[in-house]
Amino acid sequence: MTQVFKFGGASIRGADAIRHLGRLLADFPERPLAVVISAMGQTTDALEALLGGGRAGEASDYRNRLATLRRDHLDVVDALFGSEAAPVSRRVEALFDELDALHRTHANGERPLHYDQTVCFGELLSTTIVSAWLEASGIATRWQDARELVVTDACHQAANVDWAATTERLQRLRRDDGRLLVTQGFIASTPDGVTTTLGREGSDYSAAILAHCLDAERLTLCKDVPGLFNADPRRFDNAVQLDHLSYAEAIELAWHGAKVIHPKALAPLQRKAIPLTLRSFTQPRAPGTAIDADTRHDGEIPVLILREGQTLLELRPRDFAFMDEARQHHILGGLVEAGLHAGMIDAGAMRLSLCLDGHPDYLEPLVAAFRADYRVTRRDDLALLTVRHGDAALLEALSEGRECLAERGNADTAQRVFPGTRCRGRWRIPN
Ligand SMILES: Nc1ncnc2c1ncn2[C@@H]1O[C@H](COP(=O)(O)OP(=O)(O)O)[C@@H](O)[C@H]1O
Numbered sequence: 151m152t153q154v155f156k157f158g159g160a161s162i163r164g165a166d167a168i169r170h171l172g173r174l175l176a177d178f179p180e181r182p183l184a185v186v187i188s189a190m191g192q193t194t195d196a197l198e199a200l201l202g203g204g205r206a207g208e209a210s211d212y213r214n215r216l217a218t219l220r221r222d223h224l225d226v227v228d229a230l231f232g233s234e235a236a237p238v239s240r241r242v243e244a245l246f247d248e249l250d251a252l253h254r255t256h257a258n259g260e261r262p263l264h265y266d267q268t269v270c271f272g273e274l275l276s277t278t279i280v281s282a283w284l285e286a287s288g289i290a291t292r293w294q295d296a297r298e299l300v301v302t303d304a305c306h307q308a309a310n311v312d313w314a315a316t317t318e319r320l321q322r323l324r325r326d327d328g329r330l331l332v333t334q335g336f337i338a339s340t341p342d343g344v345t346t347t348l349g350r351e352g353s354d355y356s357a358a359i360l361a362h363c364l365d366a367e368r369l370t371l372c373k374d375v376p377g378l379f380n381a382d383p384r385r386f387d388n389a390v391q392l393d394h395l396s397y398a399e400a401i402e403l404a405w406h407g408a409k410v411i412h413p414k415a416l417a418p419l420q421r422k423a424i425p426l427t428l429r430s431f432t433q434p435r436a437p438g439t440a441i442d443a444d445t446r447h448d449g450e451i452p453v454l455i456l457r458e459g460q461t462l463l464e465l466r467p468r469d470f471a472f473m474d475e476a477r478q479h480h481i482l483g484g485l486v487e488a489g490l491h492a493g494m495i496d497a498g499a500m501r502l503s504l505c506l507d508g509h510p511d512y513l514e515p516l517v518a519a520f521r522a523d524y525r526v527t528r529r530d531d532l533a534l535l536t537v538r539h540g541d542a543a544l545l546e547a548l549s550e551g552r553e554c555l556a557e558r559g560n561a562d563t564a565q566r567v568f569p570g571t572r573c574r575g576r577w578r579i580p581n
Pocket residue numbers: 157158159160161188351372373374375377378379380381382383384407408409410411
């Protein structure tokens with residue numbers, strides 16, 4: 151049975167977690183064909199910080215961060231392999247040398263290209279270590295460079311998949327030697343072999359790409375939560391797990407910011423009716439959440455999504471003019487160019503409100519450009535609450551004690567923007 155599994159950064163954050171992963175795969179009733187793995191723990195954040203220091207010409211900051219990352223990875227290798235660590239340590243050292251060389255080549259070039267040549271090493275390192283560990287613990291394994299499988303355009307940091315080329319490469323993959331394929335999430339390459347990445351948290355998407363192109367029977371995403379809940383269980387005390395939902399409902403939740411699954415991961419599965427299971431990494435035998443074409447259970451209970459760190463922009467034409475389609479087109483085009491996502495868009499006769507969560511590097515120039523053409527009011531440090539399938543009473547109860555700064559709604563989705571300071575800490579879903 152062709153099954154694909156994916157393990158995120160939280161599932162391989164250190165030596166104990168990697169040992170657990172080995173036991174999980176050894177005990178699982180059906181051996182998957184392929185396992186997609188992210189960078190260990192917060193490695194991608196650390197690589198972004200390294201890139202930032204390097205590009206700013208802060209050589210000692212870059213060197214210190216590189217040394218820390220190198221040490222952290224080598225410590226995991228030592229903890230796993232003990233006296234047998236040398237061959238794996240050499241491979242890890244070689245990857246760090248390659249990272250450093252590529253940094254020197256690209257440091258003064260375009261940032262997105264430099265980003266992809268640097269940040270890809272998180273996954274190259276983690277899969278090197280995990281694959282060696284699985285092999286050492288008796289699971290026949292084949293390390294596979296995902297850049298030889300997933301073909302994209304050259305849109306660095308948010309590359310677009312060439313489905314025909316990727317399918318052709320994946321269909322050529324050897325499947326008959328009984329070896330478990332261990333490959334990287336998040337990374338890919340152009341047809342001529344230049345490394346690209348699929349966007350932050352894109353490993354769920356990588357796993358869905360593999361499942362789609364291999365015609366897998368199932369994709370399983372192993373997470374640090376038991377499944378998809380009706381609100382983030384880390385923030386909402388009484389959140390409950392959803393046993394089942396449809397691809398369409400899952401896309402809505404992911405799009406609105408339910409972080410547990412990447413929004414792009416659903417469409418490739420839906421197109422081939424490949425069922426998806428979200429499972430607990432620590433309790434893999436628990437049922438988890440099933441996602442497929444069946445819509446019968448959608449909307450049975452309300453689902454809440456809280457996104458923090460939001461900025462609300464209200465744009466008004468200067469001359470008492472309409473916020474007509476041409477102006478909306480201009481404004482939304484600016485968002486597309488800046489690569490920013492609006493979690494809420496609401497238009498009035500002379501106003502367009504946008505709720506954005508963007509890195510200041512991208513947000514600030516955009517706001518400055520808008521100010522040239524519109525009267526702009528801006529509020530930072532906000533929270534956007536999205537409620538799916540809730541009623542007015544629930545929305546009011548959730549809003550109690552919180553000033554509503556903007557809102558919109560339709561038959562199944564309501565959104566409200568609150569000051570971030572009123573939304574910190576733990577929440578309860580009102581009865
Ligand atoms: N509705 C939700 N249900 C379950 N988890 C959620 C939900 N919304 C947010 N999360 C968060 O998603 C996290 C898991 O997703 P993520 O960290 O992206 O996984 P990965 O290990 O694949 O990187 C959980 O730790 C949880 O806090």
